[in-house]
Amino acid sequence: MPEYFEEKEEEEIDRLPEIEGEDIVMRMAPYPSGPLHIGNSRMVILNDEYVKRNDGKLVLFYDDTIGSEKKKPLIEAFDLIKEGLEWLGVEWHETYYKSERMEIYYEYGQKIIEMGDAYVCECSAKGLRKNREKGIECEHRSRSVDENLEKWEKMLDGEFDEGEVTVRLKTDMQYPDPAFRDRVLFRVSNQEHPRVGDEYHVWPLLEFSWAIDDHLLGMTHILRGKDLVMEDKMEEYIWDLFGWEKCEFLHYGMLRLRNVRLSKSEFQQQIKEGKLRGWDDPRTWSLQSLKRRGIQPEAIRDFILDFGMSKTDIEVPASKLYAKNREIIDEKANRYFFVKDPVEIELVGDLDIDEAEIPRHPDFSDRGNRKIKVDRKLFISKKDWNENEGKEVRLKNLCNIKLEGHKGYVTDLANKDILKIQWLPDGEKCSVEKPDGSYDEGIVETNIEEVELNDLVQFERYGFVKILENSQWKVSYGHR
RNA sequence: GCUCCCGUAGUGUAGUCCGGCCAAUCAUUUUGGCUUCUCGAGCCAAACACUCGGGUUCAAAUCCCGACGGGAGCACCA
Structure with missing residues (x-):
């Protein structure tokens, strides 16, 4: 494999204000009511980033006090959180539990x-x-x-x-x-x-436990969202009472994904009721679900770091995360034909090709070609079929046809500047898990058998997907 | 209602502390062009912003005051 992993460094690093002091100690304090999701990743990544840059120490502190009726700690959450952190590449040095203190x-x-x-x-x-x-x-x-x-x-x-x-x-x-x-x-x-x-x-309650623990564990800097600014005052008040030294607070504004509502306690309920498949259901936006969709942890880090430490409340479309991810995976993902909702058409006219050869990746010829058998009967997607009645389209890497009903009249072979659509003589049945919880059904070229489980590939003109199951083909959709 | 925070292009963001080099950065987005047998990627170009009103100053995105807009907190949740 060529060297994909060139330095992507750039200068965006400067979005975080410098922090003062030596022997930095910071902490991240997730409440274990479910796995970390995209929203929580901000807290986690900023902490990790600051600690790494300053060669400090990071503490994972499970904030597992009793919570409330609505917001209960969940035993599985402890491991799910840890799993998410490891996946994100967050490195911490000590672990504590409120419930043990x-x-x-x-x-x-x-x-x-x-x-x-x-x-x-x-x-x-x-x-x-x-x-x-x-x-x-x-x-x-x-x-x-x-x-x-x-x-x-x-x-x-x-x-x-x-x-x-x-x-x-x-x-x-x-x-x-x-x-x-x-x-x-x-x-x-x-x-x-x-x-x-x-x-x-x-x-x-958290204000008290934090006032005590932040002092006892020697925190030098505390990073928290704007929603918790009052805790600063509370902690300082209590530290003053005990005559303890204060530490530094840093805040960031609220981050929302457009049209996405994140609530771990609601998800917990919906999972119980079977409305969500589990904690890796794409609708939870958990780190587990993003991993399942083929989102790279580096993409999440880039995405988060792009916002820096501003106190402004922001609302970003998920496409921003996808753009970051595409930057990373486009060169990795080989291409395959996927025909959603296949419709059969019959080719009419001269065509004397048995097999089409198509590069696995348009930018990397060294990855070789894949071959697709040519038949008089082919499948194209229902959408392409619907939208191109009476028009000339190109069966990509094969020939041009004029679509009339279920017949495709071969016009010529030249690579013309017209719409290119995917086609298949047959293929493996394939089910695509979509981010909204629905499924797309279709067929994928048999060459897909050469990929491994969990590989990322691109279904041309459809989107990037990750291979979940490779006997009865099942993949999950990442994004376009 | 009370307290606090924030307000730079469609979306984010740099610059604001220490006024001038900011006719404002970068990314994404959009639109053109080139390239490529994907509506993907790449390359090039263009588009688009300092919330408003006063003040201070030779000079303000940057400092001051006010208005307006947005957000958070006011839980025996975190």
Whole structure:
């Protein structure tokens, strides 16, 4: 094989602002409710990229607190996430689980209560919200430290039910930003956790667990989306309370794919209901599904890095990702004829060719030719047939015909500048899995047998596909 | 409603911190042309932008003020 892997470097590297400091430590914190998808890949790739450029350390920290009714951690997700990271070429040095560090959170929770900076609150969720909106302090706020500690012990002993009680940070109920008024630090949950079962009833919320862990693990830089900017303030507030050193925050804006809605909890549900085939269903946009479609991890990295670190919210069409992928795979993918929804036509007139020879790749003659047998009866796609009634078209690499009904009158052999269509005398049945979950059916030339499982090929005038099964041919569609 | 963030071509992005070299970068997109027996790829060319209004200044995409537009947070989710 020739050297496809030339340096593609360019200069786009400069889209990321430099970061300061030595011995950089960063972390990525996926919530394990499903595999990483294209949206999550931004967080992951930016972290990886920064760490690699600065020769730092990257921590994988499963953010597997108990979540909510709607958003549950999923046991398979831990491995799916890892698999996705490895595929993307992300390198990390240590792995942690929130669920294994509960005692640490309790310890600091106790401390913060002892310091008088947090209190046990027995407001209902509704009441809490209302007070927060109006800036009203509830009666629990003024409890003594001893009383708080007593309640805290009871919480840990499981004497409260879900929703009955929380531990709240004592910031200021008049704080101008209502989002920052006495946020909840711990709450009660009796749900079963996929890793630690029902061992704990009291769970920290992310702002608290992060404030503790980011300090304990010595994070120097924290990268997060704009949706989590408030966590900066929360963490800093808590660090100040403990007198800890602060670290640097970096933010990026929200990224959306046009016409794509990504929700792992919804996908989780749809998979359960059988509406999606599984976590590699193309509609989930999971890394697994993109791999299945023949999207290259390098393409995803390029795609993400193109956006840099801007705080602007962006909405990009998926075609941008496909453009990146095409750049990489066009030269790798050999060409084959695929006839979708075959329609039979009969060739009429002089034609004395038994076999057509067509290069495997138009740009690489060293890959040789493939041969397709010629018959009087040929199949062309229904679409080409419909659209060219009465017109002259060229059967690519064979001859020109005038289409009339189910007959093709051979006009001549010269390579004319007219529409060239794919044709086949017969072929292997082939089913194409489309990104929207539907399937295209058709036939593919028998030469396809020379390719290996998981190879990427291009079906001419149709698109790039990846070979999923090669006994009964099944492929998945990547893009045009 | 309150708090915060953002606003450069169709879509993204560089430049904004440290005003002049920005009649504004690059990619993608679109349109032409060339090439190729794919509506793919390649090559060449063209098209298209500093949200608006004030101010500061010899000079503003860059600084200040205001308006408008978009987004996020205000969950006992992450």
